[in-house]
Amino acid sequence: MKAWQSGFLPVADGQLAFHRTGGDGPPLVLSHGLTDNGLCWTRFAAAMASEFDVIMLDARGHGRSSRPSPGKHDDPAEDIAQAIQHLGLVSPIVMGHSVGARASAAYAGSTPGSVSKLILEDPPLLPLVDRAKAEVRRERFRRQVERFQSMSEAAITAEGKASSPLWHADDFPAWAAAKTQVDPDALPTYETPWQYSISRIAAPTLLIHGDPDLGSLVTPELADEARSINSNVIAVRVRGAGHNVRRENFLDFVSAVCEFLG
DSSP states (O other): OOOOOEEEEEEEEEEEEEOOSSSOOEEEEEEEOTOGGGGGGHHHHHHTTTTEEEEEEOTTSTTTTTTOOSSSSSOOOHHHHHHHHTTOOOSSSEHHHHHHHHHHHHHHHTTTSSSSSSEEESSOOOOOHHHHHHHHHHHHHHHHHHHHSSOOOOHHHHHHHHTTTSSSSGGGGHHHHHHHHHTTTOEEEEEOOOHHHHHHHHHHHEEEOOGGGGSSSSHHHHHHHHHHOOEEEEEETTOOSSSSSHHHHHHHHHHOOOOOOO
């Protein structure tokens, strides 16, 4: 297998780390979920590398990327935009998981024509909350991060394997390492409803989600709402998976993505 590239891309007030499979295929830009890092896409990237030039970004506050800017609201969608610009990519396929999917949708919605196709893996299609509730969430997240960072990677891995028995063994090394790298202030703050970003997307969009009973954040009702807001959206429900769709039913996830990408 061709050696993957790694490096850093300049963004406002910092830099984003990235990994890249290379090759002559169409560029596919991946944004990970909360507390993950770019290499958490490794198994998926390896499966796609023969057909696509896969770029895995470390979001701000995650992996080896810069920490959140003190006293400033960082924009994950703008970080994606600047990373794509510095890579010189033209109309790449853009894909994200969880908060990375939310950021990918915001990027695609704010820059019509800059994305050829968009894939959203179980984005948090959640209502906005007031400042008090947002602060409760931030404090809970800080405590979660502090707990992980008091543990060894081996202990984190053991806990992950116990709670996520459907995951492949290859999913755990980057996942555990990422938990020791995430910044306690990396929880994003949303100021506009998710419906706003979805409504502005001009590219063909795959909304791929799991079963709510297993932890998926996208219910069938929310998927229907997204499709009613924007006719560019198609929704696929992957059975036997929750929020981490690709980790819990990898084969059906890859099949749905490849069918969408043609």
